[in-house]
Amino acid sequence: MMDRLDIDQLARRLASLVPPGVAQAQQDLRTNFHDVLAQGLRRLDLVTREEFDVQSQVLARTRAKVEELERRVAELEAAAATRGD
Template sequence: MINPAKIEEIAKQISSNMPQGVKNLADTFESKTKQVIQNKLAEMDFVSREEFDIQSKVLIRTREKLAELEAKVAQLEAKLTNADSAEE
């Protein structure tokens, strides 16, 4: 099995032996890449986890309320049906 600590040590050795120009290029590339990704994610209009959880709770409460209202409507319809039947 590969030892992660050994891989990290090798990566540090390689990095420390790189010419400064290559290090600067890598750092610039990394920062520009992060900036582009952050900009694109911002454009996608994602919501935070907190906002998602809040809206999920609101949806659950709305569904519960809808179920209650549907039951009340069914009761009222039953009463109307019974009242119409009694009049005939």
């Protein structure tokens, strides 16, 4: 998820796009942009990078375990087929 620094930088960039004639309103716009961006991001169902990385590791371990179990089942099926013949 975007942290406060990222939101601040994006709000500053948006405020810098304001025409020079309304430059005095830039700080107010920057604050408003920041608030709107932060509020919008809070409404999204996002996870932190740390949570994502942890779940990726869990998934990798689960995949490895499934592959190992599939290999083991194939061996057992082959052994059963050999005994059955």
